[in-house]
Each structure stands twice: as C-alpha cells, then as structure tokens.
Amino acid sequence: MTTPSATRAISGGTTTKAVLFHELGGPEVLRVEDVPLVGPGPGEVAVRVEAVGLNRAEALFRSGTYYYQPTLPGSRLGYEAAGVVEAVGEGVSAFAPGDAVMAAANFDFGVHGVYGERVVLPQESVVRGPDGADAVTAAAMWLTYSTAYGGMVETGGLAPGDHVVITSASSGVGTAAIQTALRVGAVPIAVTRGEAKRAGLLDLGAEHVITTDSQDLVKEVKRITGGQGARLAFDAVGGPRFAALGDALTPGGTTVIYGTLDRQPAQLSLNWPLTVHAYSNGALSRQEGFRRRAGAFIGSGLASGALKPVIAETFDGLERITDAHRLMESNSHLGKIVVRV
Numbered sequence: 001m002t003t004p005s006a007t008r009a010i011s012g013g014t015t016t017k018a019v020l021f022h023e024l025g026g027p028e029v030l031r032v033e034d035v036p037l038v039g040p041g042p043g044e045v046a047v048r049v050e051a052v053g054l055n056r057a058e059a060l061f062r063s064g065t066y067y068y069q070p071t072l073p074g075s076r077l078g079y080e081a082a083g084v085v086e087a088v089g090e091g092v093s094a095f096a097p098g099d100a101v102m103a104a105a106n107f108d109f110g111v112h113g114v115y116g117e118r119v120v121l122p123q124e125s126v127v128r129g130p131d132g133a134d135a136v137t138a139a140a141m142w143l144t145y146s147t148a149y150g151g152m153v154e155t156g157g158l159a160p161g162d163h164v165v166i167t168s169a170s171s172g173v174g175t176a177a178i179q180t181a182l183r184v185g186a187v188p189i190a191v192t193r194g195e196a197k198r199a200g201l202l203d204l205g206a207e208h209v210i211t212t213d214s215q216d217l218v219k220e221v222k223r224i225t226g227g228q229g230a231r232l233a234f235d236a237v238g239g240p241r242f243a244a245l246g247d248a249l250t251p252g253g254t255t256v257i258y259g260t261l262d263r264q265p266a267q268l269s270l271n272w273p274l275t276v277h278a279y280s281n282g283a284l285s286r287q288e289g290f291r292r293r294a295g296a297f298i299g300s301g302l303a304s305g306a307l308k309p310v311i312a313e314t315f316d317g318l319e320r321i322t323d324a325h326r327l328m329e330s331n332s333h334l335g336k337i338v339v340r341v
Helices: 056-063 135-139 142-155 172-184 195-204 217-224 242-247 288-304 318-330
Strands: 015-021 030-036 044-053 080-088 100-103 118-122 126-128 163-166 187-192 208-211 230-235 249-257 275-278 311-316 336-340
Touching (some): 030 318, 044 100, 044 135, 056 318, 080 135, 135 311, 142 172, 142 288, 163 172, 163 217, 172 187, 172 195, 172 288, 187 195, 195 208, 217 242, 230 242, 242 249, 311 318
Parallel strands (some): 163 187, 311 336
Antiparallel strands (some): 015 030, 044 080, 044 118, 044 336, 080 100, 100 126
C-alpha cells in the first residue's frame, strides 16, 4: 500500500497553465495563465490533461447566462477532458497513476474547470477512459454520450421501434443522440434549422431530418409516423417552440429537456397526457451506479463501432481556446470541437 505522501507527489514545477476568465463576455475574455500546481487531497485525483472537449454550457457560463454564475475574477472553465492520472490522494483506491480517465462533468466548473494542463478532481468526478480510445476521442465521449444515454434511455425510456425527435441534432450531444437511438433500435428524427446540415445528419444515420426554417415540425413528425406522433422528444432548446415538440408526440408521449438554448420561458403543449422531464446530467452523474452503467454503454458501443464521436475540428494548444469558442458560437460545425493540450 502506498503512503499518502507518495500518492500525492506531482513532478513538473510549482505552476501549471489553465484557462481563466475575469469578466463576463465573448470568447475574447478567455486567458491562459499560470496557476499553482497542487497535489490531490484526500479523496482527490490529479490528472494530466491531454485533450478537452467543448460544450455549449461553457459558452453560456462564460457569458453569464448559464443556470449558475461564475465567481469572478479568476473563474475556471470546462466540463470535459481526457487525460492520465498522475497522483491520487489518501483514500482513493479506484484509480492509480497511469490510468486513462475522463472528467465526469458533475462539478461546478467555475471551481474544477478542466481547461488546463493539470487538474485535481474529486474521485467521484473521474471515470475510466474507454479501452483503446485516444485522447481526442475520449474527450468527445463522456458528456455527450452519457447525456444522450441518461436522457433518452434511462430517463425517457427509449425502446426499440420508438420514434425520437432530436433537436439541435448537429451538436455534440445531438450527434451522440442519433447514434444512441440507433444502437437502442429506435428511429431518430433529427431537427436542425436549415438545409446546410441535412446531408451530414443523414450520413450520420438519422432516419429523417426536419429543417425548421422551411418545414413544419409537427406536420413532418406526424407524416413520418403515419399520423401517430413520436414517442419521445429530446430537446436542448426549450423556449416558446417547446410546445411544438409536445404537439408532435403521440398521446402519453414524453419530452426530455436537457438544455435551454432559448432563454425565453418554455411553453407547454396541451397534447395531454404528456410527461415532461427536466434532465440534469450533472446530477445523475453524481450517482456511482449511473457512472458505471453509462461507462459500460459508452465503452461497449465504442468497441463495437456503434458509437463513434463526430469531431468537427481539433485545435492544438490551450492558446487556441478562443478560436475554438468562436467556432462553437458560429453554429457552423457538425459534432464536437476538441482542443489538444
């Protein structure tokens, strides 16, 4: 058994680089700065980060429109990273130096944000990386696929043969949701705003694509389902258009809302009976059982080829984080944006 002093040792100087921001705003407020390099305390794991995956929540947090606020100045940022364990604190037995791991995205990222060279996380905020996955792939896996699995399968009860309407289908979670639905045996109906991403979504495996700039969502879903309506809707947007998703469901259907990209109040469909779940992947990922089940689903799916993250673009170096955020906010990409550290 190793001693606490041995497990806490980290080499490489007294500081490490991390992305911080000191004021709310656009991508330009992000700064790469030196921060103290500390070892893990009891129940903590020190990780050398190899790649980080970007998520829309981070742009909202940076601009002050997320559901909780950063503590300024000097807020950290970032939910998703892949790397290697460098050291563990007292009481940690599930991980050891050299283990490939991912951040579980179940923390306040103003405090534990993983945009950095080295981070220290609570052990319950670390999961094992999929066998054989490189860092870029692993950095694009956990949050997107655990959200799709947790939201659609565990919360929404998605089953073989079900039609599921997936909004923001070109996003990281959206592309993961299409693959997850296909793996379950369900029928994914991808929703996007314009025609530019239709071909890419069809290539990814979407059975149908609806473009809301030119098509009526409810009419198209009813047509696709032979007038029955879909059994499930998986939504990242909310706002006034949320009612249309409920209208597009079969009576007794379910909507799972996991994001609020439209900050206006969400309107509820009167197509009752209707079940609405407000889904929090962070809350579910704090449960050890869910982390185990989601990890098994992701790992086996990656090994079989059923799950394969769509990487929109990879940037090299933390100094490219501003460029990566600009691309994310352009909404011109399909899939996940990753930054190699």
